[in-house]
Amino acid sequence: MRYLIEGGRKLSGTVPISGSKNAVLPILAATIITGKKTVLHNCPDISDVRCTVDILKYLGYHVSMDADTITVDTGFDASPRVPSQLMGKLRSSIIFLGAFINRFGSAQISYPGGCELGKRPIDIHLSILSQMGVQIHEDITGINCKAPSLKGGEYRLNFPSVGATENVMIASLIADGPVIIKNPAKEPEIVDLQNFLNKAGACINGAGTDCITVTPTNTFSDCEYSVCSDRIEAATYLSAAAATGSTITLTNAPVSDLGKTVNILEKMGVIVMPHSQTVLTVTAPNHLKPVDMIATMPHPGFPTDAQAILMAALLRAAGTSMIVENIFENRYNHVEELKKMGAQITVSGNTARVYGVKELHGARVRARDLRAGAALVIAALSAEGKTLIDDVYHIERGYENMILKLRSLGAKAEILPSAEQSATLLRHS
Numbered sequence: 001m002r003y004l005i006e007g008g009r010k011l012s013g014t015v016p017i018s019g020s021k022n023a024v025l026p027i028l029a030a031t032i033i034t035g036k037k038t039v040l041h042n043c044p045d046i047s048d049v050r051c052t053v054d055i056l057k058y059l060g061y062h063v064s065m066d067a068d069t070i071t072v073d074t075g076f077d078a079s080p081r082v083p084s085q086l087m088g089k090l091r092s093s094i095i096f097l098g099a100f101i102n103r104f105g106s107a108q109i110s111y112p113g114g115c116e117l118g119k120r121p122i123d124i125h126l127s128i129l130s131q132m133g134v135q136i137h138e139d140i141t142g143i144n145c146k147a148p149s150l151k152g153g154e155y156r157l158n159f160p161s162v163g164a165t166e167n168v169m170i171a172s173l174i175a176d177g178p179v180i181i182k183n184p185a186k187e188p189e190i191v192d193l194q195n196f197l198n199k200a201g202a203c204i205n206g207a208g209t210d211c212i213t214v215t216p217t218n219t220f221s222d223c224e225y226s227v228c229s230d231r232i233e234a235a236t237y238l239s240a241a242a243a244t245g246s247t248i249t250l251t252n253a254p255v256s257d258l259g260k261t262v263n264i265l266e267k268m269g270v271i272v273m274p275h276s277q278t279v280l281t282v283t284a285p286n287h288l289k290p291v292d293m294i295a296t297m298p299h300p301g302f303p304t305d306a307q308a309i310l311m312a313a314l315l316r317a318a319g320t321s322m323i324v325e326n327i328f329e330n331r332y333n334h335v336e337e338l339k340k341m342g343a344q345i346t347v348s349g350n351t352a353r354v355y356g357v358k359e360l361h362g363a364r365v366r367a368r369d370l371r372a373g374a375a376l377v378i379a380a381l382s383a384e385g386k387t388l389i390d391d392v393y394h395i396e397r398g399y400e401n402m403i404l405k406l407r408s409l410g411a412k413a414e415i416l417p418s419a420e421q422s423a424t425l426l427r428h429s
């Protein structure tokens with residue numbers, strides 16, 4: 001599929017933010033360890049969630065989806081294997097590793113997929129699990145793990161990897177004593193995983209700080225939980241408003257998780273007015289100011305997932321902005337595509353310089369990864385003329401109803417079949 005966007009219009013109105021992709025994916029994997037019925041609310045209807053549901057169904061578990069609620073029943077045995085076609089569809093499939101080790105004491109999985117943002121190794125996951133006593137055998141087809149038992153104790157991540165922190169939290173619940181995780185990731189999605197596991201019966205403390213303590217348990221109960229809202233989707237609509245000089249209101253938004261993104265938008269001259277913990281209004285001027293420096297960092301630093309999105313808003317700022325990408329080595333996939341729309345950007349190593357231009361123009365561009373695609377949508381909204389974005393399946397991995405939401409804000413945007421789909425339709429007409 002493709003998106004066709006006619007830019008140059010202001011947005012107005014209210015947009016609801018969906019549940020968080022990066023929170024719901026590890027929570028869905030973690031439902032395996034409870035062996036109970038879990039009802040999850042505020043789940044986004046995106047393709048990464050549907051892939052994760054497919055994995056749970058492949059394993060033999062009962063899963064049903066009704067609007068934003070997903071019900072998973074893991075109260076029976078299944079096999080700890082996921083075929084490579086399913087594993088390779090998304091990065092967060094790696095969290096099934098910790099869940100399998102917990103539930104089955106073994107795991108056989110192939111390597112995870114996800115956006116091409118660089119090497120994305122899993123050495124930190126495997127290093128901590130191996131220190132805890134998991135026997136790991138790796139070959140080109142994947143990873144075989146056996147965990148007769150896990151040793152409690154203190155473990156330190158050499159980098160606060162989000163996925164490794166989630167895997168270790170989930171696996172640690174079967175250790176023979178308390179597990180202390182030092183230098184964990186502190187992202188809000190880690191806190192959400194802790195909150196979910198505790199609601200299901202676990203005792204985990206410290207998520208969001210420099211030290212997480214897991215007290216092992218194998219006693220869980222049925223549980224109903226509402227996933228947190230998506231801070232990156234919220235950042236995307238804030239940036240869309242900034243890029244188009246608009247005033248819009250976000251509802252169901254994770255207001256307290258938007259700190260660094262809001263700080264940058266305020267430096268650009270945007271006014272962000274929270275009304276409550278979940279509602280905020282953003283008002284952007286017609287001319288944005290450039291920003292000296294945006295450096296992506298682990299939370300609570302500026303999120304790498306919002307880098308492309310903010311860059312798109314800075315394209316028409318009155319001056320030069322500098323962006324440094326510190327988390328992924330290959331996260332400037334959007335730059336060459338944005339240049340097709342008239343953007344002036346230079347990249348040297350992990351540093352991008354964005355030279356604000358008076359006007360962007362529509363072009364035919366390609367979404368090369370999820371957030372790169374979102375950046376193209378934002379640029380298209382602020383450009384003169386029509387932009388055709390190919391390969392939007394990347395965008396649909398992480399954004400629920402993006403085109404519908406933008407249309408409800410007054411954007412001129414539509415979904416078209418891909419070139420191949422159009423050709424097939426023509427052949428059959």
Ligand code: UD1
Nearest residue numbers: 022092120121122123124125160161162163164305327328
């Ligand atoms: C998660 C998010 C992703 C976000 C990223 C950083 C999900 C599904 N995805 O990805 O949207 O951009 O956090 O906030 O939650 N690394 C290693 N070895 C490892 C693990 C990671 O070197 O074993 C490196 C990665 O290559 C990357 C950095 O650490 O350079 C951050 O990765 P990590 O925090 O693990 O990100 P993900 O969990 O993959």
